[in-house]
Amino acid sequence: MKSFSSYITEVGDYVTPSERAALIPYYTDENGVTRIALMIPSDSRYGGSSPQIAKGGVEPGDSRILTAQKEGEEELGYIHKPGNRLKVLWINKQKTFSTTYYYVRVSDMKFKKPHFETKKVLWLKINDSLKIIRDIHREVIVRLIRKLKKIEKKKNI
Secondary structure (H helix, E strand, O other), X not given: OOOHHHHEOOOOOEOOOOEEEEEEEEEEOOOOOEEEEEEEEOOHHHOOOOOEOEEEEOOOOOOHHHHHHHHHHHHHOOOOOOOOOOEEEEEEEOOOOEEEEEXXXXXXXXXXXXXXXXXXXXXXXXXXXXHHXXXXXXXXXXXXXXXXXXXXXXXXO
């Protein structure tokens, strides 16, 4: 995976890849409380200081799902296990790029240490995250809340 510096054409000029992928791991405890893993970047130039979803550009030859796994590992310390099935939440198509958001249920909140790009990983209650997450990610979390409610409703039928 390319480093940030490989996308810099001039000092401070970050060129966004045209296709991006993101990962939102979630964990639901025995009391039914769902938490999501978000990251705060170590450098505020890359997204500010608010919690945000782990995401990055899809490299030539990589799939979106592989990129989501890699970004989850780098930025959150996510450890992909064979039983963890990433599912597409939403493909946000913009004029100049698209981002595919994946979500995955994890069996615990024990991840490894993330990459240097991450200052801190937060496991936030999903509804609480809406209050402090980066504005551009709020709609994604709302979609995840709706999706998880549908899943829970199907389980109880």
